[in-house]
Amino acid sequence: MKKRVNPFYKSTAWKKCRAAILTRDHYLCQPCLRKKKLTTANTVHHIKPLAKAPDLALDEDNLESICPTCHNQEHPERANRKKDETKKEKRRARVIKIEGNKPMDE
Ligand SMILES: [Zn+2]
Ligand SMILES: [Zn+2]
Structure with missing residues (x-):
């Protein structure tokens, strides 16, 4: 499957x-903020998709800051690819050190 990035x-x-x-x-994810969560946003999302409303491409009322998690929910068709990346991250995080927590001898 070819991936073409919109020149826009x-x-x-x-x-x-x-x-x-x-x-x-303020670099805060707006959907998270509506749920009273503070999450850093690194993406700007088109509320009405660019393909359907090209005239709103630069309309600030059609744009909101969003975090990767919320953005994946807005674009479920892209979620599968991202999920694989998340899985990898989790596997790496599961390595927990249990040493250094021994009870002290008297
Ligand atoms: Zn969010
Ligand atoms: Zn988007």
């Missing part, structure tokens, strides 16, 4: 707009 995402206009939205939202 490389445009200066988008990069500026994206930075402005992250600043506006």
Whole structure:
């Protein structure tokens, strides 16, 4: 399957707009914030997808800062690929040290 990146995402206009939205939202994930959670956002999401509403591509009312977790939920078609990455991360994190916790001898 070929992956084509929309050239829009490389445009200066988008990069500026994206930075402005992250600043506006204080780099906080907006869907998380609505659930009273504070999560750092690193992505700006189009509420109405670019493909369906190209005229809203740079409309700040159509844009919100979002964290990777929420973003995957917004784009379920992309979730499978990301899930594999998450699995790998978890496996690595499961290695827990149990040494250094022995009771002291008197
Ligand atoms: Zn979030
Ligand atoms: Zn998105």
